[in-house]
Amino acid sequence: MKAIFGDMNKKQVILLVVLLAFAVIAPQIFTSLFVRNLLILIVIWSILGMGWNVMGGYCGQVSNGHSMYYGLGAYSVGLTLQYFKLSPWIAIPFGMCLAACFAWVIGKPILRLKGHAFAICTMALAECMRYICVNLKFTNGAKGVSMFNKSLNSVLYLQFKDSRIYYYLFLVIMLIVLALIKVLSKRKFFYYLRTIRGNEDAAASVGIDVSKYKIRAYMLSAALVSLGGSLYAQYMLYFDPASMMTLNVSMMIVLVAVMGGIGTVLGPILGAVIIECLSEYTRSFLGKFGGLDMVLYGVLVIIIVLFLPGGLLTLPSKIRDWRSRKNTGVAK
Amino acid sequence: MSKILELNAITKKFGGLVANENVSFDVEEGEIVGVVGPNGAGKTTLFNSISGAFLPTSGTITFNGKDITNLPAHECAKIGIGRTFQIPQSLNEMTVWENVIVGALCHTSNMNEAMHKVNEVLELCGMEKFRDMLAGKLNVAQKKRLEIARAMATDPKLLLLDETMAGLTATERKEAVDLIHKINSMGVAILTIEHNMDVVMSVSNRVVVLVSGRLLMVGSPQEVVSNPEVISAYLGGGSKDESDE
Ligand SMILES: Nc1ncnc2c1ncn2[C@@H]1O[C@H](COP(=O)(O)OP(=O)(O)OP(=O)(O)O)[C@@H](O)[C@H]1O
Ligand SMILES: [Mg+2]
Numbered sequence: 001m002k003a004i005f006g007d008m009n010k011k012q013v014i015l016l017v018v019l020l021a022f023a024v025i026a027p028q029i030f031t032s033l034f035v036r037n038l039l040i041l042i043v044i045w046s047i048l049g050m051g052w053n054v055m056g057g058y059c060g061q062v063s064n065g066h067s068m069y070y071g072l073g074a075y076s077v078g079l080t081l082q083y084f085k086l087s088p089w090i091a092i093p094f095g096m097c098l099a100a101c102f103a104w105v106i107g108k109p110i111l112r113l114k115g116h117a118f119a120i121c122t123m124a125l126a127e128c129m130r131y132i133c134v135n136l137k138f139t140n141g142a143k144g145v146s147m148f149n150k151s152l153n154s155v156l157y158l159q160f161k162d163s164r165i166y167y168y169l170f171l172v173i174m175l176i177v178l179a180l181i182k183v184l185s186k187r188k189f190f191y192y193l194r195t196i197r198g199n200e201d202a203a204a205s206v207g208i209d210v211s212k213y214k215i216r217a218y219m220l221s222a223a224l225v226s227l228g229g230s231l232y233a234q235y236m237l238y239f240d241p242a243s244m245m246t247l248n249v250s251m252m253i254v255l256v257a258v259m260g261g262i263g264t265v266l267g268p269i270l271g272a273v274i275i276e277c278l279s280e281y282t283r284s285f286l287g288k289f290g291g292l293d294m295v296l297y298g299v300l301v302i303i304i305v306l307f308l309p310g311g312l313l314t315l316p317s318k319i320r321d322w323r324s325r326k327n328t329g330v331a332k
Numbered sequence: 333m334s335k336i337l338e339l340n341a342i343t344k345k346f347g348g349l350v351a352n353e354n355v356s357f358d359v360e361e362g363e364i365v366g367v368v369g370p371n372g373a374g375k376t377t378l379f380n381s382i383s384g385a386f387l388p389t390s391g392t393i394t395f396n397g398k399d400i401t402n403l404p405a406h407e408c409a410k411i412g413i414g415r416t417f418q419i420p421q422s423l424n425e426m427t428v429w430e431n432v433i434v435g436a437l438c439h440t441s442n443m444n445e446a447m448h449k450v451n452e453v454l455e456l457c458g459m460e461k462f463r464d465m466l467a468g469k470l471n472v473a474q475k476k477r478l479e480i481a482r483a484m485a486t487d488p489k490l491l492l493l494d495e496t497m498a499g500l501t502a503t504e505r506k507e508a509v510d511l512i513h514k515i516n517s518m519g520v521a522i523l524t525i526e527h528n529m530d531v532v533m534s535v536s537n538r539v540v541v542l543v544s545g546r547l548l549m550v551g552s553p554q555e556v557v558s559n560p561e562v563i564s565a566y567l568g569g570g571s572k573d574e575s576d577e
Contacts, residue, residue: 188437188446195434198423205383205417206486207409207438 003183023171027164034284036163042276043170044232047177049256049268051224054181056254057263058190059217060197061111065122066253068129069099069222071245073229075133078145078239081157088158092230099226100219107218111211123247130245144240147233158234166235173231174269177224182265193217194263225253252279259304261313270312335394336361336490336521337382342391344377351377352388353545359490364512364522366536366553368529370566374545375525376418379492382523383415384408396489409438414488416479418495418525424468428459431467431478435485449485457481457511473504477511484515491515493524497531509535529557541565 005013027036048070056062076095080086086094110121133139147159154160158169184190192213195203200210233239252275260271278300282293308314337359344352351374359365367375380386382393384405392401400408409415423431429450436449454460457477462470467478476496483491493512497505505528512535516522526532532539532553539556541548543565549556556562 187443188441191430191434191437194426194430195423198425199421201385201405201417202421202423202482203434204385204405205409205415205421206435206482207406208434209404209406 003186004179007186020175024168027167033163034280036167038276038280040163040167040170040235041280042272043167043174044228044235045252045256045272045276046174046269047170047228047231048225048253049260049272050177050181051221051228052253053221053257053263053268054193054224055217055221057257057267058185058197059193059214060263061214061218062115062119062254063122063218063221064119064247064250064254065124065126066221066225067245067247067249068126069103069225070229070232070249070253071129071133071241072099072102072222073226073231074233074239074244075139075145076226077230077233078147079139081147082140082145087156088230088234089156092227092234095226095230096223099222103219103222104215107215111214111218123250126245126250127247130241133241133245139241142240142242144238144242145233146238148237159237163235170231170235173227177227178265178269185265189213189216197263255301259301259311261311264311264313267311267313274312334361334397335359336363336396337523338394339378339382340392340394342378342381342393343389344374344381344386345389350545352381352542354391355542355545355547356391357540357547357550359521359523361489362516362519362521363537364516364524364535366532366539367523367525367542368527368532368539368556369542369548372544373542375542376494377545378542379415379494379523379525382408383413383492409486409488412487412489413492414483414486414490415492416476416483416494416496418498420472420475420479422467422470422475422478424466426467427464428467428470428478428481429454429463432459432481432485435482438486449487453481453485456484456514458507473500476500477508480511480515484520488520490521490523493522493526495525495527497526497528505531533557 008016026039030036030039048066051069052063052066073092073095076098077088077091080091080094081088106125110118110125113121134142139145149157149159152159160166192203192208195206195208196210196213203210229244232244256271256275257268258271259275260269261267278297279293282296286292286296304312308318335358339358340356342352342355343350355374355378357365367378369375377386381388384400384403384407387402392399394400395408395411395413398411400411403411423434432450432453433446436446436453440446454463457480459474459477459481462474467475470478476499480491480493480496497508500508509531512522512524524535526535536553538550539553540550541556541562548561548565549559551559
């Protein structure tokens with residue numbers, strides 16, 4: 001507990017408790033399917049954002065191909081159910097391990113690349129994975145995987161009629177991930193990642209094995225995104241590679257973290273709230289104008305990148321700066 | 333006294349350019365050795381070879397009796413070689429305290445132990461007042477000091493200082509000299525690249541002179557400054573005072 005709340009002041013703790021209380025009662029207040037669906041997506045995307053943030057934020061290695069781990073998580077619950085009737089309680093951790101192993105194998109060669117080269121390479125790899133999944137018989141090809149089965153035990157197989165159960169379950173999982181990130185952010189591992197982001201030569205000069213820590217970050221990042229993918233599949237009970245493993249999804253994952261506050265503990269959650277609200281509402285109101293939602297979306301991203309490069313989490317301090325500047329201006 | 337560092341015929345080539353050629357000398361335990369030479373003499377390159385940042389083209393490096401020629405930089409740091417960079421490589425988005433703690437985590441994963449070390453090092457380097465400041469906000473002199481602090485946090489047995497005094501005012505230089513003496517009195521051997529001859533004379537037990545990648549001479553500070561070859565190399569190679577960096 002102390003490791004999680006230790007460095008927060010009273011105000012922050014109260015704010016956190018209020019937000020948490022709101023998160024808990026939200027599905028009771030909002031009864032529409034639309035909002036409940038939105039809430040679940042926010043929780044899932046928070047996990048995705050936090051996962052990406054380990055690699056892209058803390059370690060500074062921007063991956064544009066995290067959709068492959070998102071897909072991997074979905075397939076690991078979908079296919080193990082289809083072929084072995086495996087419970088997601090086992091399949092989810094299995095998928096996370098698989099993602100970590102996969103990240104380890106491909107991380108060895110691709111983590112030698114830096115900056116844009118790494119970003120483009122991850123993007124290309126994710127595209128390859130999508131083609132593979134679309135074309136393999138084993139993965140049901142473009143048809144995707146359908147997991148719904150009335151005869152299954154709902155708790156053992158995480159198939160619920162009431163979407164609130166998904167919400168609360170995912171919320172707990174998300175809070176566990178959040179606590180993990182919060183604790184790690186004050187540990188050697190994350191200090192080392194931030195050092196690598198800052199300067200690899202300096203990192204090596206204080207004894208940090210740069211490639212080893214990059215791989216570890218990539219593995220953790222992949223595992224968390226896979227978790228998010230598993231939860232999404234479990235909630236939808238249907239998915240296909242064309243909706244899960246696209247560049248669009250990869251970029252959304254990046255955006256969630258960048259928009260909220262890259263390399264911060266709470267940034268991805270804030271990012272997920274904003275991005276999901278934006279994209280769901282714009283889609284439902286503007287979707288019929290064919291792509292207008294994406295335009296609005298793009299404009300917002302540009303505004304944030306231009307004026308708040310540190311993400312929305314830096315907005316309060318920016319406002320404070322601006323106010324104090326204005327005040328001193330008046331005093332003169 | 334035993335030798336902490338032995339360089340044996342170190343050569344480093346960048347393509348056709350020979351940055352170090354057949355350089356051999358050693359450093360005794362607890363000694364301060366100055367390295368001087370005109371711009372481009374290959375001083376920094378030599379440091380990079382010793383600290384594992386580069387692999388020398390040929391020759392061997394022995395540290396504490398162990399061959400470390402092919403050891404990567406992070407392993408060199410672990411066995412006790414600390415270094416600073418000529419152009420400070422501060423972690424600008426992190427605070428001074430955070431910059432130092434990543435050094436202190438070199439030999440422990442325990443945060444409390446590391447924090448203890450940070451306090452010690454910040455006090456040693458006189459940087460407590462900057463502890464919560466972002467390293468990016470420091471001036472050059474402070475950044476150079478932070479380089480030393482970060483390296484010291486790794487508990488080095490040998491400290492490589494690359495022009496830690498360049499660009500410093502006379503007062504700052506004096507403080508830096510004091511710091512070097514303090515560090516040395518803790519039993520840390522120091523190899524320091526320095527252009528300011530007064531500083532070299534006052535801190536070094538011995539001085540190594542590099543010219544165009546080759547070792548010109550090794551000797552006491554007096555021997556070095558009175559050597560006509562050194563004088564002509566400096567004048568010929570373009571003498572350098574502390575104002576240009
Ligand atoms: N990474 C590199 N690749 C190619 N050439 C290099 C590299 N590093 C150094 N050199 C070259 O090696 C030579 C020696 O450079 P070095 O930086 O070691 O000199 P120096 O003695 O430290 O000079 P200064 O006093 O200016 O710091 C120079 O000609 C330099 O251009
Ligand atoms: Mg140099």
